[in-house]
Amino acid sequence: MIISVVNGKGGVGKSTVAINLAGSLSRENGKVLLVDADPQGTASGWLKAREEQPAERVPRNGLRVTPEPWGASDLADKISAEAREMDFVVIDCGPANGKIERAALALSDFAIIPVTPSPYDIRSAKTTVDLIREGREEAGVRVKAFLLISRKVVGTSLGRDVRDALQVFDLPILKAEICHRVALCEAGIVGQTIHEYEPGSLAAEEFDILAKEVLKWRKQN
Template identity: 40%
Template sequence: MIIVVANQKGGCGKTTTAVNLAGALAARGKDVILVDADPQGSAMKWRSLANGTFPLPVVSIPKPLLDQDLPQLDRKYDYVVADTPPGMEEITRSALVCAHTAIIPMQPSPLDLWSGTDIVGLIRRAEILNPHLRTWLLLNRKIQGTRLGKESFEALKEFPYPILKTEIHQRILLAEAIMHGQTITQVAPDSPSAREFRALSVEIVPEA
């Protein structure tokens, strides 16, 4: 399965989502590879801090060739998780046209919700070539107990794609995991954040 994490807006937590989702799948015993398609190389930098302890392979493909490269990787691994860049439509589209599942992380803020029409338009264009693409919205970086989080969930219902039941909350431990070059399931396997990413992995890839 090819899983693409995408949003045309920066700062919505795509890399954190992609890395920790891939880590949660790997922790379940799945054979996973993470693809860093962002020219900024954030996922590659994350892995470089691990000193050889990162739980899965990471490759850099920051070019609009993903429709060729991801299917080749999909034949070798159980799951391919791709982190795509903001604002670079050609790269993201090349990933979406060969993906099985797209995850769209969105922050609970008016600016993120307003800009959501950009990624919806891009997915619609990708669906012309990939009509079986399954797309999910993910409420990401939510702050516990805020009214804005609840209102944002309601606002997401206006988009033409289903909302994942799992929500990812903003916690300092997620940032600390990056500093250690680890996934959240490595650095704090019993934490609320690790439980959220395990739940996300199961919701996207249910247990057989």
């Protein structure tokens, strides 16, 4: 199963979601490849920090990460062969709606669009939703897209209202919600997943809920 994490708006939590979803899926469900498809190199930078950690902090499991960002042609050339060897491929897209994102979406079974509970960010997500619709209508792209509430600040009206506000896109909204939690940022800096950095935390639980929803897709597929 190939899953793109995509939203042309910067800073909505794509890389945080891609890294920790890949981490959560790899814990019990075999081989996962996290593809850095952002020229900024966030996921591959995370891998470099990870490689500097002592082995006990980053247990060896089925998680692999591309050591360098892949462009559109790398995706097209390499992903099918990689996907055959993997249970899941998670693609971390960059803050754009361009060639790389189109290539990623064309190759994906599912897309997760993280959206933060801000009216500006909700409006900006429209460009990505339109990109997916265009791909479906004009290029026969078969990706199934889901919105994911990301960086929600608990106890705020924006956080409470976001689910209603997202109805405007007429796309399914994942039940999982990823709240704004400092541990996610800290874990990213040291190259760990949230399960490695703060096992049993609320943030780790939120990613378990997300991973369960993704595993259900596999059963339905």
